[in-house]
Amino acid sequence: MNCELSLRLQTCLDALHPLQSIADIGTDHAYLPCAGLLRGQLKRAIAADVGGGPLEAAKATISKYNLDDLIETRLGSGLSVIKPGEVEGVVIAGMGGKLITSILEADIPLAKSFNRLILQPNLDANVLRTFLMKNQFEIVDEKIVLDEKKIYEIIVVQPSQTPVVYNELDLEFGPVLRRQSSCKVFEERWQKEYDKNNQIINQLPAHHPRIDALNHRQSLLKEVLKK
Numbered sequence: 602m603n604c605e606l607s608l609r610l611q612t613c614l615d616a617l618h619p620l621q622s623i624a625d626i627g628t629d630h631a632y633l634p635c636a637g638l639l640r641g642q643l644k645r646a647i648a649a650d651v652g653g654g655p656l657e658a659a660k661a662t663i664s665k666y667n668l669d670d671l672i673e674t675r676l677g678s679g680l681s682v683i684k685p686g687e688v689e690g691v692v693i694a695g696m697g698g699k700l701i702t703s704i705l706e707a708d709i710p711l712a713k714s715f716n717r718l719i720l721q722p723n724l725d726a727n728v729l730r731t732f733l734m735k736n737q738f739e740i741v742d743e744k745i746v747l748d749e750k751k752i753y754e755i756i757v758v759q760p761s762q763t764p765v766v767y768n769e770l771d772l773e774f775g776p777v778l779r780r781q782s783s784c785k786v787f788e789e790r791w792q793k794e795y796d797k798n799n800q801i802i803n804q805l806p807a808h809h810p811r812i813d814a815l816n817h818r819q820s821l822l823k824e825v826l827k828k
């Protein structure tokens with residue numbers, strides 16, 4: 602039996618390799634853990650969600666694929682449903698970067714107990730990266746994908762023994778992503794913002810209070826787009 606995954610969730614699942622036991626926080630329909638088990642990429646999973654409705658949907662998917670013995674469901678907020686040492690890694694996907702940050706911030710020692718964390722913020726990735734740097738989580742890989750006309754960033758993280766230092770470009774555009782040579786999706790995404798900002802700048806009076814911030818943003822975008 603097969604469980605189709607979006608490119609976004611498939612990329613999160615692939616980023617877990619070679620971990621075999623994981624928790625999917627905010628699992629909703631539990632598509633990622635089900636696909637991981639069915640494809641043999643995972644051996645055991647915890648599917649957790651703060652919402653009763655999403656957790657019922659998760660249970661229905663798990664039963665549909667006869668995975669009840671291999672995927673446990675848990676109702677509760679963030680990492681509070683996980684005990685240290687229960688799983689090797691976690692996925693927190695499909696939420697805002699600020700919400701993912703607050704989930705990690707609520708129990709930093711537990712977050713640091715995982716071998717790897719796969720984080721997929723729908724927005725505010727810079728807020729999440731700043732939190733990761735300040736709390737000594739290293740970004741070991743990043744992916745950017747175009748899925749159903751939307752662009753998503755996937756951040757792969759490991760706790761670090763040594764301080765983690767990122768500059769403004771790293772935090773805004775991703776320390777791994779911005780150094781990748783010729784990634785079309787990455788370029789398209791930031792070129793779009795650059796063009797939009799140019800239009801705004803051209804329409805604003807020269808001394809408008811937003812001009813300085815917009816010009817600074819344009820200089821960062823220029824650098825990352827190597828203009």
Ligand SMILES: C[S@@+](CC[C@H](N)C(=O)[O-])C[C@H]1O[C@@H](n2cnc3c(N)ncnc32)[C@H](O)[C@@H]1O
Pocket residue numbers: 610626627628629630649650651652655677678679680693694695696700704
């Ligand atoms: C948009 S869905 C994403 C589902 C799936 N992770 C994905 O990426 O497709 C967000 C899910 O996160 C859950 N959620 C929101 N805040 C949460 C929290 N603090 N702890 C656990 N789950 C949470 C919501 O109930 C919802 O089911």
